[in-house]
Amino acid sequence: MSSSILDLNGIAKSYNLGKPNEVQVLRGVDLTLQAGEVVALVAPSGAGKSTLLHIAGLLDTADEGRVRIAGEDMTGASDRRRTRVRRDDVGFIYQFHHLLPEFTALENIVLPQLANGTPRKAAEDRARNLLEKVGILARADHRPAALSGGEQQRVAFCRALANAPALLLADEPTGNLDPTTSDQVFGTLMELVRDTGLSALIATHNLELASRMDRQLRLEDGQLISL
């Protein structure tokens, strides 16, 4: 039995396939993330990081290649099965928090759990536990607009982990913060990931942040190269 959480084999993706303005973004990407492994995805803007993360997280489909998540081969899977695996096994963090503005920090972490069938009391307990881990339990009843950028992003981390995924995919998770806040918030994210034993693929163009992860991969000319 393999203990890999994410397997990508020969992933290819083009936009405007077959048209004069075709862009080949991914040209045979291979990647295996073992359980508990945290890998940096380093690439300049436009190299295809978001495309790769969306394919890995089943938000988009590849033109060629196989995606396996937590042992399940998703090649040719129905939309229903893709949605289930995405909901149960994958957590996403983006550069912008995308929290629901009309709900408190706590509710933003509770809602995905309710959608997944967790009883409210258990969902609230878990949300509080996560907020405590990222050091902002005192902000639980604040709406996003009343939180600082760093606090908003910490809530977004908790929301991504709300349903205890096996795989975390993050696209420039601290890219919207000033350097000092980014450094602190990134430290919190790493502690949270290590604490939960998650596997994570984290895109960043910050080489110092990348160096704090287990491995660094660069996306170049549509392929991954070990740094």
Ligand code: ADP
């Ligand atoms: P990154 O996240 O590294 O900045 P993206 O994955 O967003 O890169 O984009 C990679 C390339 O694919 C870019 O050249 C971008 O313009 C192009 N691209 C992304 N999405 C689309 C789309 N829906 N249609 C056409 N081209 C796209």
